Amino acid sequence: MELIVLFGVFLVLMLVGMPIAFALGISSVSFLLMADISLTIVPQRMFAxxxxxxxxxxxxxxxxxxxxxxxxxxEQIIRFSNALVGHIRGGLGLANVAGSMIFGGVSGTAVADTASIGSVMIPGMARSGYDKPFSAAVTAASSTVGPIIPPSLPMIICGSLASVSVGRMFIAGAVPGLLLGLAMMVTTYILAVKRGYPKEKRATLGQILSEGRSAFWALLMTFIILYGIIGGFFTATEASIVASVYALIVGMFIYKGLTWRQLPAIFADTALTTAALMLLVGMANLFGWILTTQQIPAIIAETILGISDNPIVVILIINLLLLFVGMFMETIAALIILFPTLLGVATGIGMDPIHFAVMMVLNLMVGLSTPPVGVCLFVASSIGNLPMLKVARAIVPFLVCNLIVLLLVAYIPAISLWLPNLIMGQ
Structure with a gap:
């Protein structure tokens, strides 16, 4: 009965639009009250x-x-991307994807990518002759590259949960992220040729070098983070502080778009975002603790392995489960609740923890642009002032493309493991 209350309250709150952190917390407290368990466990598990x-x-x-x-x-990233690929048919769409690949190495979050790239590219593509649903769809789909290419907040969560090197997690996401981005560029080009989308004037070598110099500092930030972690100069946590200081210097003294007056608002926004994420992590840990005490992870593992112990089938089942969860649940919450359970199943069939983590993050990223509640879809449709249904229809080719890449990453471990093993050893 208690479990019915737990899942029932959670699903009802999700359906009425309650933020995921509060849905997890309220459903967990409802379970504790029904099971007559002291509520002191709430702050204890949240803190843990x-x-x-x-x-x-x-x-x-x-x-x-x-x-x-x-x-x-x-703006610098988009201009550089457009200089590189704008002359190809559908060039602005390709620049949108390329910009997301570069921007992903700066922000590490898909929603930030959708909002930042989309606010510039969606209106710009519409003015240049692209239909708005396509513009919003390519923005939402390509933004999912961000959390794969380092640095990545979901990868940090996985590293914490699996007790593996965050630096190795970052490197493992590089090749899958590039593969995903290139696959979406191919999809964009095919659609652009089929629909007759325009192309821009070819940039001269001088223009490409000029825009490259402007975007150089953004690219250098990712290099500093990875080289510092791999070279042992600082930990991933210290790298985040180095990145912040670097971003402050570059934004204020090189790009000169940042002023002292903006800093209080930026710090406040950072604090609010961090607080929301930490609340989500804490509530998800409480929810996950309840599931563990009720043997739900063991039941899930036994059910999956009961269907088949064939690694190919088990990996397929895990991916189908994650695709379904990703359509409804926020990425970090899904990671905290499901990652430890499914990691046990994955390692039981011989998967490397790093390989599994990359596969799971990529899977849940696909969910961010998948109807009915893909967050990136909502952001893109809002920026484009479009009905959600139109954007959902336009994104279907990109979802197919993403699923193909997901299957390649899931069944070819070398895509995730080759680079970290090459750089950091087995």
Whole structure:
């Protein structure tokens, strides 16, 4: 009966639009009251969930992303991307994807990517002759590359949950992220040729070099983070602080889009975002603790392995489960609740924890642009002032493309493991 209350309250609150953190918290408290368990367990489990040194990366990278957003970095990235690929048919769509790939190495979050790139590209593409649903769809779909290419907040969560190197997690996401981005560029080009979308004037070598110099500082930020972690100069947590200081200097003194007056608002926004994420982590940990005490993870594992112990079938079942969950649940909450359980199943069939983590993050990223509640879809449709249904229809080709990449990553471990093993050893 208690479990019925737990899941029933959670689903009802989700359906009425309650924020996921509160839905998790209220349903958990309802269960505790029904089961006559002391509510002192609520702050205990919440604190246990956020009491991790690795999670200190989150405010650092959020602050770095906010500082770079305010420092004209988005415009520089789009101009550089357009200089590279704008002359190809559907060039602005390709620049949209390329911009998301570069921006992903700065912000590490899909929603920030959709909002920043979309606010510039969706109106710009519409003015250039692209239909708005396509413009919004390519923006929402390509933004899911952000949390795959390092730095990545979901990868930080996975590193914390699996007790593996965040630096190795970052590197493992690089090749899948590039593969996903290139696949979406191919999809964009095919649609552009089929629909006769325009192309821009070819940029001269001088223009490409000029725009490259402007975007150089954004690219250098990702290099500093990865090289510093891989080279042992600082931990992932320290890297987030280095990134914030770097972003402050670049935004204020190089791009000159950042002013001292903007800093209080940026710090406040960072604090609010971090607080919301930490509340979500804490509530998800409480919800996950309840599931563990009720043996739900063991039941899920036994059910999956009861269907088949064939690794190919088990990986397919896990992906189908995650695709379904990703359509309804926020990424970080899904990671905290399901990652430990499914990791046990994955390692039981011989999957490497790093490989599984990359597959799971990529899977849940697809969910961010999948109806009915893909957050990136809502943001893109809002920016484009479009009905959600139109954007959902336009994004179907990109979802097919993403699913193909997901299957490749799931069944070819070398895509995730080759680079970290090459750089950091087995």
């Amino acid at each position: 969930g956020i009491n991790s040194f690795v999670l200190l990366c989150i405010p650092g990278f959020v602050l770095a992303g906010n500082l770079m957003n305010a420092g004209n970095i988005t």
